[in-house]
Amino acid sequence: MSRHYDVDAVRREFPVADRMVYLDSGFQAPLARPVKAAIDLFLREGLEAAGPKSVWLDRVEQTRARVARFLGVSADEIAFTKNTSESMNIAANALPLRAGDNVLMIRGDHPNNAYAFLNLQKRGVEVRFLAMSDVVNAESFLPHIDERTRAISMSHVTFHAGHRFDIESVGALCRERKLYFIVDVMQAIGVVPIDARAAGATFVGSGSHKGLLVPQGLGLLYWDKALKDLEPTYLAAASLAEIPVDLIARPNSLAPSPTARRFELGNFNLPAIHALGAALDMIEQIGVANIQNHCFELGDHLIAQLDELDIRLVGPRARLHRAPHIYVLDLPATDWFGYFDENNVRVSPERDGIRVSFGMFNTVADVDRLIELIRKRGLKQATAAA
Template sequence: MGSVLTEAITVVDSIRDENLSFTDKSFAFGDEVSMSKLRSLAPIAATPGQTYLNAAFQPPMNLRVRKALDTFLEEAITLPHPKPIWQQRAAEAQDKLARYLNVPTSSLTFTRDTTEGLNLFQRSIEFQPGSNVVILEDEHPNHAYGWLGLVNQGLEVKRIGMNGATFANANTFAPFVDKKTVAIGISSVMFHTGQMNDIKDISATYKPRGIHILVDITQHIGVAPIDLTSWNVSAVAFACHKGLASPNGLGGLYINPVVLKSLKPAPPIVGAGAIANLPASLVADPNVKYHETTKRYEHLNTSLLAAAALKASLTLITEEIGVERLERYLRSLGRELALRCQRLGVKVVGSELASRRAPHVYVLVLLHPGWQKHFQDEKVYVSHYRCGVRVSFGFYNIVEDIDAFARSIQRGIENGIPPE
């Protein structure tokens, strides 16, 4: 256990070195033998004849989650009154999530997905006609359209072109922020490039000026440590079906308790879960009092099935594996991929610096349309975006997956598909 802790500290210290390349030898494998033993937990990844490198789209279900779902279904057909058990399990999942993110449990609520969480906050901030928000031009559409939906209320949406930049920090926004800026919206990890933005720097610079910082952490959570208290952002939204490996239909919303006081008192969607003085008779009282915590955004009918899966997944990620250990392993896989790409003459999108890259997402400049069919024919599961082929790792991937992928690229090149 001590050696794992030492390795975790090593990788965290390495990432703090802003000038360290993501192919630096400090990211070389050191825990691959013990991590490879976890591969059997994801049968799809271990199936011969195929290569699964698409965790950022949706990871294959692991057996810990499968067991939680089986338990839920068994309870559903054998217990006369299982719902209180499921509700308790969901509360325990919420507690685990809060510990992972280093925030009070009361500052978190479950949502349906990232879109709902983003929109709940976007539609809770106070602004006047002529106010503006600033986002990156290539921000995820679920985030961008949430703001654009407020244009008819007089909100201006400023979109920043990256123009070749490989990450964003406070300086990225400086030319666009003015006295009318009410919010900055950003993903901590960009879905299409894997760039990791400096959220802490952005928040430290602009939040003291009364500007909200809304962050989408969907591609970040579950693959690396996140300390929202240290980030000191206004709000965070995320889905649980990516790095957290829960079934679709469950997300989360964090709102900074201090920021909550400045928001509209009535949430955009009001149900019984938002009400602090809900009568025992369940007959609505016109004298409405909303919860003074993020619970005011809560729906009573959370997906208890997905929450049960989330609890199991968080136990695996944060307790059985360890988030720091997982991040180190994913960065080691990324290093091996990059080294093989160098030999093949394939470029990797983004910064050379590890501090500006997600640990698990690597986009290769393979833009020729022939690559999509090639990988489909070879049963190599990746995603195709405007910047190239997105490779994304999970705990279940091993170096042999990278070797198989490299051989597939080599065959594609030999068959006349250009490596560009």
């Protein structure tokens, strides 16, 4: 049981929990029954009515508004994309960066955040990387800022070891120095409360297949609408302020939408947006803060068990600096990943070991099963077998 919500009731909505010990939501969240039901509704409507498109598009806007409330912003600041990578590329290319300008990032952060900005090197933009550490805040970036620094881009939570960085202090620094601030919240959203406006972000990008419980193929982008000069590098009818009624392109009417729809290219991933609406229902009924606190307690239990086994936790231990749901065990993936898989425990191999990532449905019993398998095999035996 959890002190924060009825985990057993939530667990019943995830059939995977009856089939295996699923500790891999940082890779892909398993499908929940209400999310599947929303996709089934979309498919049934398409099957029986060839698609009530106006109804579907109304639901898109309803979900857009719900995403906005979820992030503490307005609906006209939210665009739908394909994934985090597309969101990061949209953001990087919308910034008015020139040859000689530089962008600050964190070495070892998610590569698809980095590549979006590294691709700007062909325009003469320099990317500078800070060293990864357990604590990253405004003070970490301050010594690296010079007169040509224009932007900072970073993850809120790192995918590989569960660092949780102080985006609020970095955002305040960016406001003070008039820098653009881009945040990848893929590993945080749905588990860690996020207020994009309070963070002072220019753009916030994410996918939806982890904490938001949606199958792959849907991304989100927040854009601070006060920054009207930030425009997409591409254009489609859907991204215009005035879509021509006759659908004839006119060279003298190219103004982008005043909303975040300027960053959209037309048709949506409709089944995924239906799924997102149902997922937000689940998450909001439980409360993100409750999910976060439940995962923190699972993490505390995991860390205590690892300490007994003298297994090092890769990444931060303190709640202030760690994500509630992502933990990397210093166990060589080549030795351990197959063993866990053979015993019906789903985890991820990571650059530094074995990653355990919790979802809203996980329990102390799931952690105990993982630890039981480690004790059963023994560290010395695993090393010898390797």
